[in-house]
Amino acid sequence: MILRFYPLILGTLLLVGCDNTSTASDAVQSQMGSAGAIDSASARTYRLRLTQLGAADQQDRQEFMTTLRQYGPGSTQFATVRRQMEHQDSVRLREFLALEKRYGWPQKSQVGAEGVGYAYLLIQHSPEQIQVSYQSKIQASYERGELSGADYATYLDRMLGYQGKPQRYGTQYAIRVLSNGREESYLLPIEDLSQVDERRETVQLEPLLPQLVPGTLVFKPGMK
Secondary structure, rough: OOOOOHHHHHHHOOOOOOOOOHHHHHHHHHHHHHOOOOOHHHHHHHHHHHHHHHHHHHHHHHHHHHHHHHHOOHHHHHHHHHHHHHHHHHHHHHHHHHHHHHOOOOHHHHHHHHHHHHHHHHHHHOOOOHHHHHHHHHHHHHHHOOOOOHHHHHHHHHHHHHHHOOOOOOOOOOEEOOOOOOOEEEOOOOOHHHHHHHHHHHHOOOOOOEOOOOOOEEEEOOOO
C-alpha cells in the first residue's frame, strides 16, 4: 500500500534552496538530446537510488500514521515524528533534484514503472511551489501511460486546491477532532459530488459515494 497525505496531515513542509527545477532539468534533457539517452549503468544507478528514496519515504509515512493513530494529532509524540518526516522529506527532495539534474526526469524505459512512481511520490511530498513546477512533467508521464490515473487524479486535485478551486476526483480529505474527542474524516470541497464516481471511474478509482454519510462530505466511520 502506498501512503499519501492530504492537506491537514501534510501541513507545511520545509522549504529547500534550489534553482527553478523545471528550467534546470529541461536544460539537462536538452543537452542529452532525449530523456532516454542515459547509458544502462546510469539507468541502473538512477533506478536503485529512486527505489531507496521511495522506500524511505514510505517507511517514514508508516511511522507517521502509526504515531497518529496511537497518540493523536495533538500529541507531543506526533509533533516530533511529523517534524522528523518533514526534515527527511526535504533531504530526499534535495537528492532527487540532484539526480534529476544529472539524468533528467525519469521515464519507464530508464527506471521502470516503480521508479517513475517513486519520483512522483517525492514530488507529491514536496513544498507547494515545487509540486506546481512539475505539472507538465507529471502530465507527460501520465499521458505516456507511465503514471496511474489514480496518481494523476490525486495530483490534479491538489493543484486545484492550491488555486482555491474544488477538487474533481475526491482524493483530498482532512481529519478534525470533534467536541467528544472522536476524530472525523471529511472530504474537502469538490465539484458536482453527484457525478464524482463517474469521474473516478475514468481514472480507475473506486466509488466514493458509498464511503460517505449520505447527504454529507463526511466519511463513514472506518472508511478513512
